[in-house]
Amino acid sequence: MSSATKFRLGPKKNLWPYLLITPALAVILLILGFPVFRLITLSFQQFGLAEIVSGIPTWVGFENFQALLKDPEFWTVLRRTFIFTFAMVAASIVIGAWLAHLMLRMNPILRWLLNTTLILVWAIPALVGISIWKWMFSFEFSIITSTINRLGFDFAQRNWFTNTFSGFSIIGGVVVWGAIPFITISIYAALTQVPKELLEAAAIDGANSRQIFRSVILPILLPIYVILISLSIIWDFQVFTQIWVLLDNRPASEYYTMAIYAFEKSFGLSEYGMGAAIALLMIFSLLGVTWFYIKKMVQIGDGNA
Amino acid sequence: MRITRKKVIAIISSTALVSSLFLGASTASAAPKDSGTVTVWIQGDAKSWPAAVDRANKMFNSKYPNVKVDIQYQTWGDSLKKLDAALVAGNTPDVFEFGNTQVLKYSAAGALKDLSSSKSQFAYSTNWLKGLEEAGSYNGKLYAVPYYAGSRAVMYRTDLFASLKMKAPRTYEQFTAAADKLMAANSSNSKFSAVYMPGKYWYAAMGFVYDSKGAIAVQEAGKWKGSLDSAASIEGLTRWKNIVDKYSKADKSGDEGGQWEVFAGGNVAMSYSNGWETCCIAPQKGAFFPMPSIRAGEYMPAFLGGSNLGVPAKAKNPEWGVYWIKSFTSGQAMREIVKVGNLPNNTSMLTLVKGGNAQVAKGASSTWFVPAAEKWVNVENANVLQTMLSDIATGKKTVAQAAKDASAEITKLLN
Numbered sequence: 001m002s003s004a005t006k007f008r009l010g011p012k013k014n015l016w017p018y019l020l021i022t023p024a025l026a027v028i029l030l031i032l033g034f035p036v037f038r039l040i041t042l043s044f045q046q047f048g049l050a051e052i053v054s055g056i057p058t059w060v061g062f063e064n065f066q067a068l069l070k071d072p073e074f075w076t077v078l079r080r081t082f083i084f085t086f087a088m089v090a091a092s093i094v095i096g097a098w099l100a101h102l103m104l105r106m107n108p109i110l111r112w113l114l115n116t117t118l119i120l121v122w123a124i125p126a127l128v129g130i131s132i133w134k135w136m137f138s139f140e141f142s143i144i145t146s147t148i149n150r151l152g153f154d155f156a157q158r159n160w161f162t163n164t165f166s167g168f169s170i171i172g173g174v175v176v177w178g179a180i181p182f183i184t185i186s187i188y189a190a191l192t193q194v195p196k197e198l199l200e201a202a203a204i205d206g207a208n209s210r211q212i213f214r215s216v217i218l219p220i221l222l223p224i225y226v227i228l229i230s231l232s233i234i235w236d237f238q239v240f241t242q243i244w245v246l247l248d249n250r251p252a253s254e255y256y257t258m259a260i261y262a263f264e265k266s267f268g269l270s271e272y273g274m275g276a277a278i279a280l281l282m283i284f285s286l287l288g289v290t291w292f293y294i295k296k297m298v299q300i301g302d303g304n305a
Numbered sequence: 306m307r308i309t310r311k312k313v314i315a316i317i318s319s320t321a322l323v324s325s326l327f328l329g330a331s332t333a334s335a336a337p338k339d340s341g342t343v344t345v346w347i348q349g350d351a352k353s354w355p356a357a358v359d360r361a362n363k364m365f366n367s368k369y370p371n372v373k374v375d376i377q378y379q380t381w382g383d384s385l386k387k388l389d390a391a392l393v394a395g396n397t398p399d400v401f402e403f404g405n406t407q408v409l410k411y412s413a414a415g416a417l418k419d420l421s422s423s424k425s426q427f428a429y430s431t432n433w434l435k436g437l438e439e440a441g442s443y444n445g446k447l448y449a450v451p452y453y454a455g456s457r458a459v460m461y462r463t464d465l466f467a468s469l470k471m472k473a474p475r476t477y478e479q480f481t482a483a484a485d486k487l488m489a490a491n492s493s494n495s496k497f498s499a500v501y502m503p504g505k506y507w508y509a510a511m512g513f514v515y516d517s518k519g520a521i522a523v524q525e526a527g528k529w530k531g532s533l534d535s536a537a538s539i540e541g542l543t544r545w546k547n548i549v550d551k552y553s554k555a556d557k558s559g560d561e562g563g564q565w566e567v568f569a570g571g572n573v574a575m576s577y578s579n580g581w582e583t584c585c586i587a588p589q590k591g592a593f594f595p596m597p598s599i600r601a602g603e604y605m606p607a608f609l610g611g612s613n614l615g616v617p618a619k620a621k622n623p624e625w626g627v628y629w630i631k632s633f634t635s636g637q638a639m640r641e642i643v644k645v646g647n648l649p650n651n652t653s654m655l656t657l658v659k660g661g662n663a664q665v666a667k668g669a670s671s672t673w674f675v676p677a678a679e680k681w682v683n684v685e686n687a688n689v690l691q692t693m694l695s696d697i698a699t700g701k702k703t704v705a706q707a708a709k710d711a712s713a714e715i716t717k718l719l720n
Contacts, residue, residue: 049414052392053618139556140567156495162558162699248560249382252692267386268686269718270410 042276096183340371357641399626405440429651449613504557504698517541529719531712595668
């Protein structure tokens with residue numbers, strides 16, 4: 001009541017929040033807004049080395065987009081990226097959730113050990129972590145290959161990336177490995193926040209553990225899952241460093257995902273307009289997936305509540 | 306004798322440069338700057354010849370004492386991306402090092418300053434290595450100055466050859482016969498490569514193609530056409546595949562990046578290597594012989610790799626850039642570059658190349674170079690050749706099919 005009267009009495013005071021937020025907004029607009037603006041304008045231009053040197057871009061309308069949508073390689077890369085993203089998100093959420101539930105029931109010493117390991121994984125800089133994986137699967141000095149050979153198999157020396165399935169499995173392993181700490185710790189934290197009374201009440205009412213999970217735990221955890229899954233989609237859709245480093249900065253085209261494809265077009269072939277168009281399409285398809293997904297999850301949440 | 310003559314040249318050319326500087330300045334109606342910073346982007350390789358860099362800086366600073374030389378070492382992987390970004394931002398360096406296969410695209414696009422008028426001021430410009438000079442020229446004008454070159458020959462284990470009482474092969478038949486003998490003598494070692502040949506080693510594989518009188522691409526009526534699917538090219542590629550299949554345990558999808566490490570491991574008898582690679586193969590002992598051709602008495606064409614130094618057209622201090630290049634390619638600096646195991650940028654200093662490198666230099670009398678197409682670097686960046694070769698080596702595709710696919714791709718990328 002009193003705040004409502006203040007609201008009406010002092011319109012001047014109301015400017016303060018806006019004033020206070022202005023510097024932050026301005027900075028964000030500058031840092032984020034300009035590149036996005038540049039990206040959008042670039043995607044409608046032919047912008048190669050000649051244009052860079054002359055400083056005068058050639059406007060081409062929707063030509064970049066038309067060329068892309070007609071290029072079968074674009075669709076192959078898009079499909080590959082979707083499949084890869086789906087598999088990575090599923091794997092990292094399932095393993096993460098499983099570890100979190102495990103932690104809840106674990107011996108405290110073991111839990112401490114697991115926690116420390118997870119945080120260590122998280123603390124390793126991405127590039128260092130990936131390089132270690134690369135060593136483990138290298139051709140000449142692979143510890144994995146030599147261990148397998150020692151177990152009595154004969155893999156001789158093996159390039160794990162010759163076959164794209166085993167190659168993508170390793171890349172996926174690195175991605176999931178890097179994603180699990182955050183997911184596990186988040187879910188574990190959320191699990192500890194589920195009120196004990198609710199669980200007890202449900203148990204007294206005669207619910208079995210599956211029912212308790214479905215009707216009590218899941219609704220409470222749902223917001224966390226929504227956030228984790230949408231973040232994972234965003235991360236996994238634009239995976240770049242893992243593929244780039246594991247494949248010696250020269251990934252063959254059968255390893256192109258959208259991010260690599262855009263990068264190769266832009267920087268490898270100096271077709272920056274085309275690269276920008278790919279990046280824009282990538283953002284749109286990502287927005288589409290995440291938006292659809294979040295909407296659906298929120299609906300489920302509303303239904304249960 | 307030579308030094309004094311060069312000093313004279315240096316003085317004359319520097320006076321010429323200074324006067325041209327004044328002339329240029331008078332039109333710009335501003336006094337020429339005599340202090341500031343000259344920004345140099347060269348590859349980190351130069352960290353192996355710091356003495357040359359020191360000499361260049363000293364020579365530069367004796368003329369421009371108040372100009373600071375800011376050397377920023379680059380990496381091959383992303384230096385062009387950084388250059389593109391710098392061009393957009395209007396923040397280009399004053400000197401930039403290109404690989405000799407990269408420079409043409411930039412000269413053709415007008416991204417580099419035309420250095421033709423100052424050509425005579427550079428040391429040894431009358432007998433620069435032809436391959437490097439051509440790489441730095443476009444339409445008869447000079448855009449990038451030859452810096453240094455590198456070539457490859459066969460590095461071999463002297464002890465293994467001696468134990469089988471073999472000498473360095475001089476014909477292709479002797480080469481394969483030696484490889485056969487080595488394989489037979491080491492048949493118990495499953496990791497042994499008589500010839501270590503990674504599947505993506507395109508500098509080696511294309512040597513076989515050019516030795517068979519094939520080519521990567523040819524120009525027909527003003528258009529480029531991929532020609533790896535010609536009968537001659539396929540013959541060369543097939544010979545290369547034979548080497549891979551019979552004598553090599555190297556990674557069929559790998560590149561030559563760490564081959565000296567593998568050589569050091571002791572399971573390799575021969576590898577197609579750069580002159581400097583003997584540096585790092587201890588405890589093994591290696592020597593070189595030029596790779597023999599299929600034609601008796603000739604060498605297989607070797608890829609003449611190397612670097613050129615250019616001044617971006619948008620450089621803030623182009624005069625300083627030119628003079629720094631001049632200092633860095635001076636006779637004194639070049640001597641230091643050669644000492645480390647590189648080939649000089651000119652023919653008259655080739656005699657200074659000593660030891661194993663002398664064999665590499667000998668083999669460099671027969672060379673091949675990438676097609677002089679403006680867009681060639683796109684073929685490199687799209688990994689067309691590496692992909693084709695690893696498809697051939699792993700058997701994913703037949704030689705004919707892989708060559709046909711790659712040729713189509715090359716035709717598309719070059720035009």
